[in-house]
Amino acid sequence: MIPYGRQDISEADVQAVVDVLGSDFLTQGPQVPLFEASLCAATGAGHAVAVNSATSALHIACLALGLGAGDLLWTSPNTFVASANVGHLCGAKVDFVDIDPETFNMCPKALEAKLEAARDLGQLPKVVMPVHMCGQSCDMAAIGALAKRYGFRVIEDASHAIGGRQGANPVGACEHSDICVFSFHPVKIVTTAEGGAATTNDPGLAARMERLRSHGVTRDPALMTHAPDGDWYYQQIELGLNYRMTELQAALGVAQMTRLADFVARRNALADRYDALLSDLPLQRPGRQKDTLSAFHLYVIRVAPDRRKAVFDHLRGAGILANVHYIPVHTQPYWQGHGFAPGDFPLAEAYYSRAISIPLYAGLSEADQDSVVATLKQALA
Numbered sequence: 229m230i231p232y233g234r235q236d237i238s239e240a241d242v243q244a245v246v247d248v249l250g251s252d253f254l255t256q257g258p259q260v261p262l263f264e265a266s267l268c269a270a271t272g273a274g275h276a277v278a279v280n281s282a283t284s285a286l287h288i289a290c291l292a293l294g295l296g297a298g299d300l301l302w303t304s305p306n307t308f309v310a311s312a313n314v315g316h317l318c319g320a321k322v323d324f325v326d327i328d329p330e331t332f333n334m335c336p337k338a339l340e341a342k343l344e345a346a347r348d349l350g351q352l353p354k355v356v357m358p359v360h361m362c363g364q365s366c367d368m369a370a371i372g373a374l375a376k377r378y379g380f381r382v383i384e385d386a387s388h389a390i391g392g393r394q395g396a397n398p399v400g401a402c403e404h405s406d407i408c409v410f411s412f413h414p415v416k417i418v419t420t421a422e423g424g425a426a427t428t429n430d431p432g433l434a435a436r437m438e439r440l441r442s443h444g445v446t447r448d449p450a451l452m453t454h455a456p457d458g459d460w461y462y463q464q465i466e467l468g469l470n471y472r473m474t475e476l477q478a479a480l481g482v483a484q485m486t487r488l489a490d491f492v493a494r495r496n497a498l499a500d501r502y503d504a505l506l507s508d509l510p511l512q513r514p515g516r517q518k519d520t521l522s523a524f525h526l527y528v529i530r531v532a533p534d535r536r537k538a539v540f541d542h543l544r545g546a547g548i549l550a551n552v553h554y555i556p557v558h559t560q561p562y563w564q565g566h567g568f569a570p571g572d573f574p575l576a577e578a579y580y581s582r583a584i585s586i587p588l589y590a591g592l593s594e595a596d597q598d599s600v601v602a603t604l605k606q607a608l609a
């Protein structure tokens with residue numbers, strides 16, 4: 229069996245987790261701040277807040293930006309459902325912006341056209357959430373310029389993209405956004421089993437997200453309604469959640485982050501190799517955006533829509549566990565129940581009808597990659 233993605237766990241990773249089990253803290257100890265420091269070092273962001281999933285990070289990012297009832301969140305229809313769900317969890321309305329068919333990312337031109345129409349209607353979004361599909365950054369300079377012009381906030385869903393770069397900026401530097409979110413699920417670039425984090429350069433947003441991940445409670449006397457009753461004292465000053473990451477997860481994350489550059493380099497080498505090996509086959513390879521280093525979470529090929537299921541089934545039949553990313557969110561029954569219908573975002577739907585994610589992960593051997601290519605050749609013959 230060759231999965232489409234899997235974790236890469238070293239002896240040092242195992243030892244880091246075992247060491248935590250023998251230490252004083254299983255949660256709320258030194259490993260989470262160390263992991264957060266490693267995220268700041270890798271991205272250049274001023275602050276990082278680690279939590280128990282990217283979904284949680286997206287949720288507290290929206291809350292920290294004040295997203296609530298009467299507000300609008302716009303995201304890409306070509307994403308995992310979590311990107312849209314967090315808007316509803318905050319009580320906001322959700323809408324989508326169609327994709328660029330070459331990069332599979334939110335199209336800045338489509339965004340601009342939709343913003344122009346929304347301004348006329350007085351229905352501008354409060355938050356726009358571009359998604360760095362497959363690990364390739366959206367055009368953040370363009371989206372950041374629109375944010376200034378139309379007055380919305382930006383949360384990057386970079387669940388696929390840690391270790392990627394656009395121009396001189398590592399993904400997560402937040403030059404053109406308010407907050408950037410990563411996922412550490414095992415299929416992603418680095419893993420903490422479950423886990424996520426938000427980076428930001430705004431100390432106020434970082435402090436707010438830290439509070440929201442831990443019940444809305446503060447120990448900062450400056451934020452209390454009166455002087456602390458004693459050293460035990462805390463105050464709950466807003467409504468929060470328990471979204472904390474454990475020390476076991478953070479220690480794994482610290483160990484994994486030492487190999488981030490290697491993971492991304494290996495994924496890029498394998499992606500380049502796919503590009504070469506697949507060049508003669510009747511399929512489209514992923515588009516590359518210039519001046520951008522993809523973290524290559526996914527390698528998505530596109531085939532004729534009437535062949536997609538047969539090709540997918542052929543791969544699965546040969547033990548190659550291909551996948552499809554993503555079923556357009558607006559076509560999910562839940563979202564159809566909230567006013568959306570097939571046909572609303574035709575480019576995301578056309579992309580979906582052709583897409584297959586083939587195996588790509590740091591531990592994929594060239595021999596296994598060759599057998600993926602050989603099986604694809606049979607399937608497309």
Ligand SMILES: *Cc1c(COP(=O)(O)O)cnc(C)c1O
Nearest residue numbers: 281282283308310387411413423
């Ligand atoms: C994986 C993923 C998420 C959710 O990440 P979790 O850590 O599993 O919560 C959100 N958005 C995108 C684009 C993802 O790929």
